[in-house]
Amino acid sequence: MDERNGHPADELDAVRAVFSRPGPSPEAVAAGRDRLLAEAAAVPIAPPERPGRRPAAGTRTPEDAVASGRWPGRRDPAGSRVRRWAPAGRGLAGVAAAAALALAMTLPSDAPIRLAPDQAGTAPATPGSDRPDARQILLAAASATAGEPAGGAYWRTRVVTGQRILSPDRRYVIARRSTRETWLTRQDGRQDRWAGRYLGAGPATPRDEAAWRAAGSPGTWRYPADVTGLGRVTPEALVEAAPGEPRSGPHRVGWRDADGILTKQLTGWKALGTIPDDPARLRAYLVARIARENGAYVGREMEAELRKTCLEIISRLPVSPELRAAAYRILASLPGMTAEGQVTDPLGRTGQALTYQVVEDGRLSDRRLVIDPASGLPLAEETSSAATLAGGQDTQVGSFVAFEAIGWTDEEPMH
Incomplete structure (x- = not known):
């Protein structure tokens, strides 16, 4: 099993397959959101990681919650292909990843993914909106940039x-x-x-x-x-x-x-x-x-x-x-x-x-x-x-x- 950007290829293929499905009904969206909130409430959120400190066993970090998602893309300067951002989590194992995948399965195909709550002091998104906050955007950028070319002439x-x-x-x-x-x-x-x-x-x-x-x-x-x-x-x-x-x-x-x-x-x-x-x-x-x-x-x-x-x-x-x-x-x-x-x-x-x-x-x-x-x-x-x-x-x-x-x-x- 090969890996892409540190994630098993079969897991990424599974997420892509999910996103290729047609959007669900509004009832399915509501049911999926309820299941996500119930799953998330059962797992404690870790405080922001500091140098030399690891989260306690059984907790999850905001990065763990980002197992799949889509962002509004832009056209590549070299062409017209719209790219999706790379997953920023640590695989689809565990409750947080399962909850994120459940959300991906129930959201309409063009809906933005609401990621984990802000934990680092950056200003949060507007209450009630699906817009990601600053921390989530930066962590997603960290994951995406890791896949860029590492060398050249x-x-x-x-x-x-x-x-x-x-x-x-x-x-x-x-x-x-x-x-x-x-x-x-x-x-x-x-x-x-x-x-x-x-x-x-x-x-x-x-x-x-x-x-x-x-x-x-x-x-x-x-x-x-x-x-x-x-x-x-x-x-x-x-x-x-x-x-x-x-x-x-x-x-x-x-x-x-x-x-x-x-x-x-x-x-x-x-x-x-x-x-x-x-x-x-x-x-x-x-x-x-x-x-x-x-x-x-x-x-x-x-x-x-x-x-x-x-x-x-x-x-x-x-x-x-x-x-x-x-x-x-x-x-x-x-x-x-x-x-x-x-x-x-x-x-x-x-x-x-x-x-x-x-x-x-x-x-x-x-x-x-x-x-x-x-x-x-x-x-x-x-x-x-x-x-x-x-x-x-x-x-x-x-x-x-x-x-x-x-x-x-x-x-x-x-x-």
Whole structure:
């Protein structure tokens, strides 16, 4: 008996067979829900697992309850096949798995699966809804990403970045975008490469366009030295409406990101291989790195830094699927994230949204992470904060990074 993503193949085939059946009647749905609740009430729920602590015998964790299910899928960028998320449980044995399978058999084929209750401090789903909460989404993403390819000739990342900024006169909002692709390799005879293009800028909404026309329809905007409250724009920057020419060349800084903890330094391939992929050991490793870099944070400050660093691992570092899955599991253990349901990201793709808040430059900023539950990979990271136009109207400024491609490939750079 072979295994797929750590689950016996015959068990997965059984779940797929269940999902292929036509939807049951409303009476069957109600009866199945009653049986599920009766089964679940008879089994105690374990508290969240902590490093070095295992649940007591006879209890079940939220992960044990996720034996089968379906998520609203999205189209794969390379085609039109809709993928289902991988099971996140530990097999179909036991009461919890039997209850989950009973639910799968009684729910209509297009109904979302309501998973185990939240146990980790992340904000729960709205009472009475079938929408999964933040912990459940993150644990499902951990399971799904574990099945991604573990190696290739290049680590490729293609992103679209964007900003919403106030015009220098604060009369309207400008949206601008750029694209960038990097190909990183550790193989001899190959070279890291990059390519990118500035995609242009213009009024963000029809209301902003009207204010822009009233201002003379400028094609460039020169910013002052003080850009406080204008959004993420460099002091004295010149922002142009026209797109730039495509550019490319050798890439010499690896995955460096001055805003990161792990990515702030020019970490080498060998150092990446020493990062533990066990969630408990990874958390201890990250806490030590954060404390060494920024001081011994406590409470929510450390939790915020852990979240930020886990997102670095998931979206920016060429690491193993197991390490990305461990980062997702740490995120699932942290409080402060709220599931917002299915949304559309800045590139028009659908995914599951998780929101949280951070303090940035002394101001409270809203963040949103959009995840593709089919693959467990991030679609976009977005930030927004309040701003005020010259006429006193409230508006929003912010930025986003949308991931068009992320992962290992054997394809050669096209540039």
